Amino acid sequence: MQLKLTTTRKEMTKNIYKLIAELKLLIGYLGEKNQFNWWDSNFLGTSSGVFLIHPYPRTTLLAQYHGVSEAALLAHDESVGIGHNYHLFRLPVSIERSIASAVREMTLANSLGNTLSSKENALSRLTELAIKANAEDGPVNIGNFDESCLEQLIRTSAGCYLSAFEQGKRSFPYMRGSHD
Template sequence: MVHDDRDELDDIIRLRMAVGLLGEKDHGNWWPSLWFTSNAVAFLTPVYETRTDAARYHGLVETARLVHDSRIGVGQAFHLFRLPETLERRLHDVVVNDDATSKAGGIPQKGDAEALLSEIAETVDASAGPIRVGSAAELDTSSWIKVLAGHYLSAFRSSQQTFPYFTVSA
């Protein structure tokens, strides 16, 4: 899978942060974390200093990944929080080494997260629970980001949980 476009990496990071924030305990309550609160900043800053936002991002991704994995399963599927290993490595590198969370707009507020989803989302019908949206081959294009944004936006607006995923085989 070839992902050379830094803008695409930033879009994935922004989408992860938006969905992650909206799914946190104090918003959608899809997962029990509060990584994007001021308490998390106060707790993490003495340890991570200038990399606090990267630590918050990674904590949120891991929390959302666990919930998605528990609903979808692990092994034959990819989702927003579990992408192919080469792409995950590139995302990790830009977050840790290139301050990508700041370059992608920083940690969002709820209104920012909703606006981002509205801005990039492709219109889709809401569907609760795990939903197959395509095959892993589609991850070679950037259109999948809009598809996932549409599913999450629809789900948050209708107060239901959705877990869009791509299967390894067609």
């Protein structure tokens, strides 16, 4: 029996969804009012988890994810606009569903708990996941949306956020969609 050394397309796609889910949680956490104050929420704070565990005992992280994603989505849409553009918090619906499924499989008990426990830990993890990029205040076009190179686009987006956090800017990276 020969071991399969290549990753199947389905596994690669699932890994990209996990990456995006982690980045949404990281950026969401860092953008909250207790960290860099880009949006007025605290869904990923300790007190929120304690509050949400009672109504959502099995899906607390998913509830936090949806809350922080919505707060970040509103800030991004205000900066980037709504229409033919995509950003980390507004991707095609089929991708968003797959990301939510990836979050359902995550738990704060794994490495996320430690990562989302402090601004420093979150920035450290973001540094590991990001492709170096420069940040500007406001919307930043990082290229055209293309699902075949989604991982690179998302990692570049992560680099823009990281640079913005480090420089005290508010950067909203986005991808141009098709204009069919």
